Amino acid sequence: xxxxxxxxxxxxxxxxxxxxxxxxxxxxxxxxxxxxxxxxxxxxxxxxxxxxxxxxxxxxxxxxxxxxxxxxxxxxxxxxxxxxxxxxxxxxxxxxxxxxxxxxxxxxxxxxxxxxxxxxxxxxxxxxxxxxxxxxxxxxxxxxxxxxxxxxxxxxxxxxxxxxxxxxxxxxxxxxxxxxxxxxxxxxxxxxxxxxxxxxxxxxxxxxxxxxxxxxxxxxxxxxxxxxxxxxxxxxxxxxxxxxxxxxxxxxxxxxxxxxxxxxxxxxxxxxxxxxxxxxxxxxxxxxxxxxxxxxxxxxxxxxxxxxxxxxxxxxxxxxxxxxxxxxxxxxxxxxxxxxxxxxxxxxxxxxxxxxxxxxxxxxxxxxxxxxxxxxxxxxxxxxxxxxxxxxxxxxxxxxxxxxxxxxxxxxxxxxxxxxxxxxxxxxxxxxxxxxxxxxxxxxxxxxxxxxxxxxxxxxxxxxxxxxxxxxxxxxxxxxxxxxxxxxxxxxxxxxxxxxxxxxxxxxxxxxxxxxxxxxxxxxxxxxxxxxxxxxxxxxxxxxxxxxxxxxxxxxxxxxxxxxxxxxxxxxxxxxxxxxxxxxxxxxxxxxxxxxxxxxxxxxxxxxxxxxxxxxxxxxxxxxxxxxxxxxxxxxxxxxxxxxxxxxxxxxxxxxxxxxxxxxxxxxxxxxxxxxxxxxxxxxxxxxxxxxxxxxxxxxxxxxxxxxxxxxxxxxxxxxxxxxxxxxxxxxxxxxxxxxxxxxxxxxxxxxxxxxxxxxxxxxxxxxxxxxxxxxxxxxxxxxxxxxxxxxxxxxxxxxxxxxxxxxxx
Numbered sequence: 001x002x003x004x005x006x007x008x009x010x011x012x013x014x015x016x017x018x019x020x021x022x023x024x025x026x027x028x029x030x031x032x033x034x035x036x037x038x039x040x041x042x043x044x045x046x047x048x049x050x051x052x053x054x055x056x057x058x059x060x061x062x063x064x065x066x067x068x069x070x071x072x073x074x075x076x077x078x079x080x081x082x083x084x085x086x087x088x089x090x091x092x093x094x095x096x097x098x099x100x101x102x103x104x105x106x107x108x109x110x111x112x113x114x115x116x117x118x119x120x121x122x123x124x125x126x127x128x129x130x131x132x133x134x135x136x137x138x139x140x141x142x143x144x145x146x147x148x149x150x151x152x153x154x155x156x157x158x159x160x161x162x163x164x165x166x167x168x169x170x171x172x173x174x175x176x177x178x179x180x181x182x183x184x185x186x187x188x189x190x191x192x193x194x195x196x197x198x199x200x201x202x203x204x205x206x207x208x209x210x211x212x213x214x215x216x217x218x219x220x221x222x223x224x225x226x227x228x229x230x231x232x233x234x235x236x237x238x239x240x241x242x243x244x245x246x247x248x249x250x251x252x253x254x255x256x257x258x259x260x261x262x263x264x265x266x267x268x269x270x271x272x273x274x275x276x277x278x279x280x281x282x283x284x285x286x287x288x289x290x291x292x293x294x295x296x297x298x299x300x301x302x303x304x305x306x307x308x309x310x311x312x313x314x315x316x317x318x319x320x321x322x323x324x325x326x327x328x329x330x331x332x333x334x335x336x337x338x339x340x341x342x343x344x345x346x347x348x349x350x351x352x353x354x355x356x357x358x359x360x361x362x363x364x365x366x367x368x369x370x371x372x373x374x375x376x377x378x379x380x381x382x383x384x385x386x387x388x389x390x391x392x393x394x395x396x397x398x399x400x401x402x403x404x405x406x407x408x409x410x411x412x413x414x415x416x417x418x419x420x421x422x423x424x425x426x427x428x429x430x431x432x433x434x435x436x437x438x439x440x441x442x443x444x445x446x447x448x449x450x451x452x453x454x455x456x457x458x459x460x461x462x463x464x465x466x467x468x469x470x471x472x473x474x475x476x477x478x479x480x481x482x483x484x485x486x487x488x489x490x491x492x493x494x495x496x497x498x499x500x501x502x503x504x505x506x507x508x509x510x511x512x513x514x515x516x517x518x519x520x521x522x523x524x525x526x527x528x529x530x531x532x533x534x535x536x537x538x539x540x541x542x543x544x545x546x547x548x549x550x551x552x553x554x555x556x557x558x559x560x561x562x563x564x565x566x567x568x569x570x571x572x573x574x575x576x577x578x579x580x581x582x583x584x585x586x587x588x589x590x591x592x593x594x595x596x597x598x599x600x601x602x603x604x605x606x607x608x609x610x611x612x613x614x615x616x617x618x619x620x621x622x623x624x625x626x627x628x629x630x631x632x633x634x635x636x637x638x639x640x641x642x643x644x645x646x647x648x649x650x651x652x653x654x655x656x657x658x659x660x661x662x663x664x665x666x667x668x669x670x671x672x673x674x675x676x677x678x679x680x681x682x683x684x685x686x687x688x689x690x691x692x693x694x695x696x697x698x699x700x701x702x703x704x705x706x707x708x709x710x711x712x713x714x715x716x717x718x719x720x721x722x723x724x725x726x727x728x729x730x731x732x733x734x735x736x737x738x739x740x741x742x743x744x745x746x747x748x749x750x751x752x753x754x755x756x757x758x759x760x761x762x763x764x765x766x767x768x769x770x771x772x773x774x775x776x777x778x779x780x781x782x783x784x785x786x787x788x789x790x791x792x793x794x795x796x797x798x799x800x801x802x803x804x805x806x807x808x809x810x
Contacts, residue, residue, distance in 0.1 A: 001536060014457045018446070029346070037411045042172045047060065048062075051443040052436075053100060059267070059433040059435075060141045061333075064163065080324075086571075091231060098564075099329065102276060103727070114314050120275035123262030128238060128277065128405050132286075133286050133287070133288055134163055141193055142232070143197070145168065146168050148171075150174050152201065153243075156200045180226070181226035181227075182219070194782055200238040206242070207429070211387050216237070238258065239259070246267050252278070259279055267333070275286055281313065296315060331563040335562075355388070361445055362376065374525065378392075393430045399454040403423070516602070525801065526722060527713070529718060530552075531554055532581075534559070534674050534675075535572075535575040537579040542800045551798070555674040556650055556651055557580075557601075559647070570753060578592070582603065591637060599637050677747075680787070681786070682784055682786050686724045687724070688712055692706075694774075698770075706765060717755075731781070739799060743786075748784050748785070749785055752780075
């Protein structure tokens with residue numbers, strides 16, 4: 001509840017007791033960094049003069065969150081994600097990235113859970129109520145049971161409004177019964193009964209802040225705890241995380257609840273009107289859905305009762321278009337939360353410390369005659385953040401021990417009937433958020449002392465000393481690792497590295513000039529290009545190691561925008577002006593661009609992931625990929641050059657992404673880097689020559705400067721260029737050998753408007769796409785995808801000049 005700060009002086013003794021020094025004596029985890037006070041003044045200046053203590057209702061949003069969101073939607077055009085155009089694709093990709101960030105926040109993956117966006121936690125609960133496969137009693141099996149902890153939120157208890165009409169048994173369970181009535185289920189009781197039952201409980205009480213054991217999740221699912229141990233069938237668990245998630249970390253890998261509903265405004269303050277239901281994918285197949293609309297239907301007939309639901313779990317249950325701008329705002333919510341706090345572990349320690357200190361003083365506070373000032377509703381004495389959240393619920397009492405009505409205590413909810421026969425009809429709740437300060441505790445306690453305590457103020461010193469001596473309250477903070485990136489800075493002049501001319505071998509030397517390049521003889525490898533950063537400039541080499549993913553470090557990194565969506569030259573053509581270079585002996589990736597200092601990034605970063613941008617999920621060509629952030633220096637460099645917030649991420653070394661293309665040709669499953677389709681892209685120089693002549697003939701009547709061969713080769717961004725005998729003969733190859741390395745052709749490469757980007761300037765042109773489409777009569781393919789079949793040892797290398805032997809299909 002918002003409280004205006006008290007202005008008059010309080011009792012001297014209490015002022016001496018309620019000090020920050022006394023707080024530090026009992027709790028060592030306050031704030032997140034040395035500049036915590038400055039952060040509060042900068043991000044929450046609007047709260048000056050107000051003590052806000054209703055974070056369990058909604059927390060407060062920092063000002064930078066709203067600014068960054070505004071800049072995002074001012075800079076980008078976000079279309080309806082159900083449409084098919086560049087703006088819609090940007091929205092779709094951004095929304096999908098947010099889903100991954102949500103799952104990452106709860107330490108799980110899209111393989112285990114799906115994120116269904118709703119209007120809030122209550123809507124998520126209603127969705128479960130209406131889609132859970134409730135079963136009425138039959139001659140063979142009992143009815144489903146809806147079991148819920150008596151400490152659940154109203155929105156959970158309200159599920160029985162749906163179940164009561166279905167013949168489902170509703171069973172309220174007290175917290176004490178869960179373990180007290182637990183028993184081992186005999187194997188004979190584990191029958192084939194498939195009746196589905198649902199047990200619902202809050203990870204944290206919205207009323208008192210009590211945290212219930214997350215171990216109940218597996219205990220109920222395994223039928224080891226009451227009421228599951230007393231009823232045959234399949235038991236599912238709904239874990240209400242709305243209150244818990246606001247200040248505590250939740251690990252769904254460790255505690256795999258079947259359903260997890262929550263609201264984002266309780267976590268971030270902004271956006272409002274948006275929540276989510278996390279559903280275990282193994283459980284989702286059991287859910288039933290009657291209504292369909294918007295993107296939930298894969299196919300239907302208006303004239304017949306025919307309907308096919310979309311196979312995607314989230315799309316099936318998100319009726320209509322999601323609130324995509326609010327979803328996009330979540331990117332900035334996560335960014336800001338991590339930037340200001342460093343993570344939920346620190347938030348939990350900070351907020352618990354404030355709540356515990358408030359509990360200690362409020363529970364020890366007495367009137368002048370020794371009567372306690374407050375009746376606190378708590379099952380613990382705030383000993384540990386694993387059992388108690390940052391919520392205090394209480395009623396104040398007068399010097400005669402009578403309850404002071406909660407409306408008199410500054411709270412009105414619905415009506416003024418706060419006492420009936422001297423018994424309270426409600427209570428007062430104060431709760432803390434990650435931006436709460438010691439001053440908030442102090443102001444609240446001073447407010448109570450000034451307005452509700454009969455003087456002189458007394459303190460139950462015995463109780464206070466006992467609470468202070470509770471050593472378990474100290475808790476433990478987890479080690480927070482900051483990933484450091486070091487790089488030597490070197491300025492490069494304008495115009496330097498404006499082409500792909502520099503060519504080096506694996507030893508970082510032996511450059512060859514453009515004049516020294518030779519197209520070679522027929523059926524030879526003439527050029528090798530690697531693209532360390534996806535969509536950035538090529539790095540040409542004369543020989544290069546081959547690894548299980550393709551050419552070593554080819555497309556090992558990519559640039560993502562502020563929302564974590566992969567950037568390519570269609571969205572940001574200036575990527576081609578960034579020239580990455582790899583130096584294997586020094587284990588470094590250099591980033592160079594005209595007008596920018598050169599920076600270096602380690603090829604293999606053995607440090608811990610960056611604190612606020614560590615391991616994350618990204619999406620690439622419809623695939624989920626696990627990536628690792630490369631740190632703030634690279635992010636700042638890219639953001640400055642491209643003029644928008646960006647980060648450099650690399651594929652996680654322990655993540656395996658398998659190729660989908662080529663199965664119809666018998667191509668076996670192959671591991672990929674951040675490439676689009678396959679390990680290698682190869683083009684034939686004879687095909688380039690023919691296309692160049694066709695472009696020239698089309699442009700003879702125009703003023704356009706025709707593309708030279710080198711420019712045309714660069715447009716197709718191939719890894720391997722060979723000197724073939726006939727144009728487009730590669731289209732019909734099935735296998736080939738380059739040097740000692742065997743390859744299989746996985747298919748032809750379809751081309752898009754990206755080949756219209758001039759790789760030297762970033763300008764967009766119509767060629768060569770127009771001429772390619774005209775020459776090939778609409779079949780816009782150029783080049784073929786390759787995968788290596790086997791590597792001769794771990795030191796396989798491709799070298800310019802190696803002979804090429806091909807085998808034709810059929």
